Amino acid sequence: MSSQPIIFQQRLSVEQVEEGTALAPKFDDRGLITAVTTDAESGELLMQGYMNAEALRLTIETGETHYYSRSRQMLWHKGATSGLVQRVVELMIDDDQDCIWLKVAVVGGASCHVGYRSCFYRRVPIGEAYESKQRNGQVELEFTDTEKVFDPKGVYGDAPNPTIL
């Protein structure tokens, strides 16, 4: 780990932020930046989370994903409980620097607390498929993945489910 903690630079101009090489992330009024996490090999979207400044700093310094859990309101080293650590293969930032893209390799192959490989295991029908399948405007989601990679109860035990209604 570095003796000098990472310093994010000030946002001075649109040109600096969009066309420059300064790392000047925009944290929102909650102090968070959006993080999008894909599987570095398959390109599949695994999850979408948030980072505060500390989580981003730790991710950059350690090469393992750290997020900020909004439901638990705390720093969250992904995999600390489940062992399913995400190793960052490549970290990208977007044009206006308010979104982080993490390409990761997942130890154990699962990223979703429900037990699936990805958090995105259901498809929403669109366009003609929506038209033909809707009943009174309602549609059914289609499962694209039905096989759980792990048993959440065995991994998380009695820990509260992070999903909030």
Next chain:
Amino acid sequence: MSSQPIIFQQRLSVEQVEEGTALAPKFDDRGLITAVTTDAESGELLMQGYMNAEALRLTIETGETHYYSRSRQMLWHKGATSGLVQRVVELMIDDDQDCIWLKVAVVGGASCHVGYRSCFYRRVPIGEAYESKQRNGQVELEFTDTEKVFDPKGVYGDAPNPTIL
């Protein structure tokens, strides 16, 4: 377009939301849901935006992406100005239904208002690369894409830049 507008179902239980087939998206206190957009062919992350209920409904019904622009505070049919419409190939929703994944085909091949193919054209060095490259904790971003697909001035003219400092 459907005569019956799409109806999002009520969120009744964690099991229904995570394991069921009801489309019951969670809009946050601003009325927005996060949308992550990837290139259906390459898997590359193109952009991350937000949708309100109307934008999600129109995306499902038309098969073209609609977002909610926070900077302009209005519904935003992507490509209406630039012609760079995104056709949705597949639409996925995540476990707790607070994030939408759009796999799209982009007319014209560009998604970023700066002119690049993707909004993510800069890499942040991490781990050992960070350690070796940092100076007093600061790092330089590395451009991974240097070729603009279009000239933003020619496409957007005098429209205000959406980036906010």
